[in-house]
Amino acid sequence: MARNYKKRKKQRWLNFLLSLSSFFLILVAADKLNIISGWAQIITESSLLRILLYPLLICFVLLISGMIFRGVLWLKYRAETWKDCDCLELPVISVVMPAFNEEKAIARAIESVLSSDYPEDRIELICVNDGSLDNTGKILQQLKRKYPRNLKIIDLRKNQGKRKALYQGIKQSKGEIIITTDADSQVQRRALKNLILPLLKDARVGAVAGKVAVLNERKNLMTRMLAAQYSLSFDFGRAYQSVYGGVVCCPGALSAFRRPALDKVLRTWVRQKFLRVPCNHGEDRSLTNLILKKGYLVKYQSNAVVYTRVPEKLGQVNRMYLRWTRSSVRESWLFARYLLMSEKKKYYLLPAVDFFFQLMLHPLHLMLVGLLIYSFLIRPEFIFPQLLFLVILASGLSINNLKTLKNLRFLYTIPQALFTFFFQWWLVPYAVITVRDQNWLTK
Structure with missing residues (x-):
């Protein structure tokens, strides 16, 4: 029992260090590649885009806060096991x-x-x-x-x-x-x-x-x-x-x-x-x-x-994600209404906080894609640092998969994250517009 406890404690600290290292990797990359300052300069040079500066900063801060919030909870997760539970009777x-x-x-x-x-x-x-x-x-x-x-x-x-x-x-x-x-x-x-x-x-x-x-x-x-x-x-x-x-x-x-x-x-x-x-x-x-x-x-x-x-195939994957996103839009709206109208708000504090962080991802995604395209038009030399930062960001996210995949398969998280960023930004806006469409799409 003591040996298992020490093993679990060691694994917990290892997971914590992996998550912390990925977080700092992203922050250091953002600083060394002048990502934040570069984006701020591009935005402030345009009076039209200047209004996006504070929303972008707010979304970025919320994204970091959400990563920390979820990371802390993730480190606490343990699956239930049948050890010491043999006395439980199996039901029909x-x-x-x-x-x-x-x-x-x-x-x-x-x-x-x-x-x-x-x-x-x-x-x-x-x-x-x-x-x-x-x-x-x-x-x-x-x-x-x-x-x-x-x-x-x-x-x-x-x-x-x-x-x-x-x-x-x-x-x-x-x-x-x-x-x-x-x-x-x-x-x-x-x-x-x-x-x-x-x-x-x-x-x-x-x-x-x-x-x-x-x-x-x-x-x-x-x-x-x-x-x-x-x-x-x-x-x-x-x-x-x-x-x-x-x-x-x-x-x-x-x-x-x-x-x-x-x-x-x-x-x-x-x-x-x-x-x-x-x-x-x-x-x-x-x-x-x-x-x-x-x-x-x-x-x-x-x-x-x-x-x-x-x-x-790509077409099948996009249709699957579109179906999922449509139902996610619908159920997120219904869940948000319930959180706001529920009389037991204190019991739903953590779900509400997580739901709020989740909502911030889509506006941030759209703003970053738009910013990347705009920066390519006015400052082509800034494209490479941005692309490199996105690869590092995806690499940081992939470290979370190392805990479960435990081999080089976790590296496929990198192309998956980049694929999501560049080729699936349209899913949420299109799903909102076509949310009434109930076609299964993949059958």
Whole structure:
């Protein structure tokens, strides 16, 4: 026990030093390359741009403050483990898996769930065939003969969308805990047990997010970049949010929900409309939002891992991010309204602070892209220092991934960050304009 404590303490200090070194690396680079003074000079030379000086400085200060705030929380994160918890009784769980045209992946997905280390007599897998047009239905019937006790199939004649398919599966489930996963994903053997542990240990927890990793990571540069992005999003983003119990999105690929928490929000969730338009995508973020509003905590388990396939081409990636951004715009607006109108504001202080920092990222992103383009037009010699600073900034961010990836794969965070900065700045403005569009885009 003492040895493990010393090991954890040593690891915590190592993580702290890595984060601190990346922070100072960015500050030193900004000073040596005269980034701040160069930007200030460019802005002050133009009477039109002069009004951007103080907003830019404010956003930059808030960005640094947000990095520190999140970094401190991240260093406190620890996943729950089964050590000293063997006395806890494992409940009956229901795994709900919607499927639409997944003939190539559905068998592996089902095998991964039913070959996990969860007791066979306490798990049911409900696969909802959402009007598939390929051989998904036939494959499901074959698997039903192999797993007659544990596999239940629901066939929907017409494609109704992921949200309604999940709803049908949840309604017919029997477990005390509901787990959602995707038909193109594969769960690790111990993922299910690790995922439900926070629900067993703390009655205040209403939902738990699992860790999504990339199954086809080695396919090309794009998939490697997405793997780095997923790692940062989960092992940093959801990890620090888990410290205060405010994880904002339980991914559809692997999440667990307490049944009483689901029962309180299920009907509202499946009937959700925004600007009078029925909501089709963003079902995971929406469900998490509703559970948070009911006063439950939402946690993250980094040791509950699921592998999922990601898009391999640029067009597919952009369409995926656009769908996510549209639902993020919608749910962020709804969450902001709730934070402002809630009578229990003191309980939502940390989520509100984090939400505020998150809002500052998009205006800063747009201002920096605009400033970079403008500086290229009037001071071409200043472009190289700015590009070098962006590379150093991306390198500093990549150090956070070193904690979890623990090999040279963390370096793919650098091209991913640069790709986001230069080629995805348009996502938020376009998503705001087209937020009513509910097209899935990647199916």
